[in-house]
Amino acid sequence: MAKDQALTPKARIAQRIRSQSTHGQFVTVKELTEAPFTFTEEAALANLEAMAADEKYMDIQWISGQKAKYLYSNQTMTDNYARLHVHVKEQNLVAMVAEAVRHDSSVYPRVTSVKAFRYSPYNLEQELLDDVLKKIQESDEFQDIQVITASTGAKYLYSNQFLEPRRANALVELREVVDDE
Amino acid sequence: MATSKGWSGKILRVNLTTETITTEDTAKYTDFIGGMGFGYKVMWDEVPEGTKSYDPENKIIFGVGPFTGTGIPCSSRTNITSLMPTHNHLIGDSHMGGHFAAELKYAGWDSIIVEGKASSPVWLRIENDSVTIEDASRIWGQGTVQSTADVCSIMGAEAHVAAIGPAGENMVNQAIIITGGSHSAGGHGGVMGSKNLKAIGVKGTLPVYMGGTKEALIDLDRHAMSIIGSNNQHVVPSTPMPWAEYHHNRSRWTARPGLFWGNANPPVETGECPPEDMNSVGLRCQKGVFDHGDIAEDYTTRMGGCQSCPIRCHSQLEVPEAEEYGVSRFAANTCVGWSFPRSIMLKGYKDGSTGRGTKEALIATVVSSNLADDWGLWCNYNQISRDFRYAYDNGILEKVLPAEEYNSIPWDLLEAGDPNFLHEFYRRVSTKEGEFSHLGDGSFSVSKRWNFGDDYYSAATWRLFNPVLGFPQHHSSETAGQVGALINLMFNRDAQCHSHVNFTGSGLPIEVQKEIAGEIWGSPDALDAPADYTRMNPYKANFAKYSIVRNVLHDSLTLCNWMWPLQVSPHKERNYLGDTALEAKFFSLITGIEKTEAELDLDAERIFTLHRALTVKQMGTTDMRNKHDVIADYVFDRDPDVEPFTSGTIKMEREDMEVAKTMFYEAMGWDADTGAPTRACLERLGMGYVADELEAKGLLPA
C-alpha cells in the first residue's frame, strides 16, 4: 500500500494543500474530486468542514476570488501571498496591481516600482502592463493610485491614501538616485 | 606553551629596511581582539604623529582575528591599517575579503606588521614559519593579475596573494591592494608601493585551534545559518514568494523562479530558496542582476566570494565582447566594484544609453573593472568619477591641463561612449602621467589643486560628505537620518560601516523594524522611517554607537560587516529578530574565553576609542567637533522650501546635528564639548597610558 494511502482522508487533503502551497499553488474542491483523489464534492466539503474544527489543520485556509474559492495552507503560503495569488490566478490584473500598490504604500510604506510587475509571480509583458496602468488611471475605483516618474526615468506607483505626494517623490529619488550605489 | 585558541598566537614583523623578520606573541595585543584592533594598537605605540603615509616610519598592518580560518560564516576578511594618503595622513583602514585572510591564519599568523622601506622592489613569501623577502624586480611594473600569477607560479597555485598594481607602485594616493582577482582594499596601495613591497604570497597548512568542541561549533553554526539572510542580511525576497510574508524589490535576496546563472553550463535556476533550505543559501543572491540589471543574467557564470561565506556576493561574469577592447572576457566584482568602473564613462555608452542596464553598459563596465583592478586604482567610494565629471563638465580640465596634454586625450572616445577611452584614463592616472593624473590624488587635493567651485563642496550631486577630509557619503543621513550622519562623521575616510544600512535595508516593514529597534536600542524611536525624520534622541545615539562598535568588532574578529551583525532574520516565528549575541557566543566557543555580548562590545569600544585618540593625536587638536566632525552644507540645505523633520525630505538641521554629536559623544564617554576621549573614558577602557600620552601633549579635554 502506498504510504500516503495509509493516511486519513483529512490528512491526505491537508498534505496536498500544504505541498501545493509550498509551490505557490491553490487547491480547489474540484481538484479533490479528481485523481488521485476519489472524493465526491460533498465528501470533500464534509472533510474540509471537519478539518476546520480540528487543531491539526488550523493552517488550512479558504480564500475567495471572483471566480472560485481556493484552499491554501498558511504554514507554507503566507496570507499576504495568498491574497496576491488570487488575482494572479484569476488574471484580475487591474485589482492585482492596485492592491499591491496600496499594500506597499500602507504597510512598508514604500513606492512600488512598475518594473516589479514584470517579474514572478506577476510576469506581465510590458504591453499588457501598460494597458493595466491605463485602466487603473481611468478607473474611478483606483483614483488614489498615482504614477511618479523618477529623474532617472523609472516609473513608480503609490497610493495617495497612504503616502503624501512629497514623501512618495522623496522615496522614489532615494531609491533611484541616492541609494543607487 | 599552552596552545592558543582562536588566535594563532604569533605576529609577524617584517622590517624591509633592515631585512629582519621577527616573531612576537599575540597575547600582548588580545585586549584589542585582532585585525583592526591590533592595527590601531601598533600604530599608537609605534608610529609618531607627524609621520606621512609614504614615510618609511609609517607602518602597514595586515590583520586577521580569532574567527578567521575557523569557518564561521563570512569570517575571511583582512583588515589593513595604516595612514591614509588621501585623507590628511590620518589613521585608516582598508579591507579585503577573498581567501588571503584564512590562508594567513593557516600559515600560523594573526597579523603582519610591515615597517621600513626596501631598497629595491620585493615581495614577501610566507609558507607557515618560513618567511622570506624575495626580489620583485621581475614583477614590478606588472598589473595585479600578472603579479598574482607570477607569485603563484613560484609558490604554487594554492598560494593566496595580496598585490598592488602600477598605481600602488607609483604611490598614487588612490590605490588598492587586491587579492583573489576581485577583493580589493582601497586606500593603502600607495603605502605598499612606498615600501617597495609589491606583493605578499601566503600558503599555510597549520590548524586553527578552538576552545570548544566540534559538536558545539556545528550547533552554533547551524543556528547562525538558520538566521542568516542574503547579502547585507536582507531577509525578504525581492519578489513575492509563497513562503514570504514580505518582499522588497531592492532586496539582495534576488533568487526567484525563472532567474538563472544564465552562463553556467547547464544554466542554474536560483528558484524559490525558502529560508529553511540550507542547500540553497548560496543561490539567494544573484548579485549580477542586482548590480547590472536583467541584462547580466545571461552573462553570469556563477556567484563567487570569500572563504567561509555561504552567501557569495561577487558576480562572476563572462562577456566575450570585452576582448574587443583588449581585456579579459571574465570579470568578477560586487557593488561599487562595478558601479565605479561603469561611471567613469561620463557620457554613457556606445548605444547612447547612460546608467546601467544595457549590453553596451555591461561591456564598458567589464572593461573598466578589469582595468581598474589590474592597474590597481582606488575610487574613494566612487568619488573619483564624480571628481572627473565635475572637472570635465565644468570645463576645468581644459583650463588646468597643458594644451598639448589636453589635446592628446581622446575625448571623442569618451563622448562616443567607446570603452577604448578607459585605457587612457587608467594608464594616465595610475602612472602619474601628466596633470590629468592628479585625479588620483584624492578629492580634497584635486579639488583644491584645480580650484573646484564652492558648489563641489556644498551640492548634493557631488556627495562630498566631509569637505575637510574629502570623503563621500557612504550610507550617511539618507540612511536613518542622524544615525547614518553620525556614523559618517566618525572615521577618517568614507565610513565602511554597514550595520545600520543592513538593518534599514532588510526589506521588513517599518513597524517590524521599529519593534526590533526597540529591543536592541531601547526604543522604537531609535529608527525613523525613510524621508520622515524626527529630531535627535538618545536611542538614535545608541543605534549609531552600536553600529560603529559592531563594525569595529567585525573588522577585528574578523567578520564581514556586509552580513553581520545578524540583527534580523527571515523568520516570522521569531518576529524577524536575529541574534545579536552570536558574535559573543562564537567568541566564547572559539577562544575559550567566556564573554557576554556587552563585554565583547566593550572591547570593540576600546578599539574605536583608540581610533579617536589616534585621530586627536595626529590632528593635534581635541576639537573634533569643529575640526573633524564636519558635514557638508548639502545635508542641511537641500529642499530649500521644506523644513527639516517634515515628511518628504531627508534634510537635516544644523542645530539638531550638534545635539546629535553631543549625545553620541556622551554615549561613547567622550567629552561632550569637543568629542575627544576623556581620561575617565580611557581609564574605563584600560587605556590610562593613552590618557597619559595625550595629557603630556596637551590633548586631553579639560
Ligand code: SF4
Ligand atoms: S557577503 Fe560578500 S564580501 Fe561578505 S563574506 Fe560573503 S562574499 Fe565576502
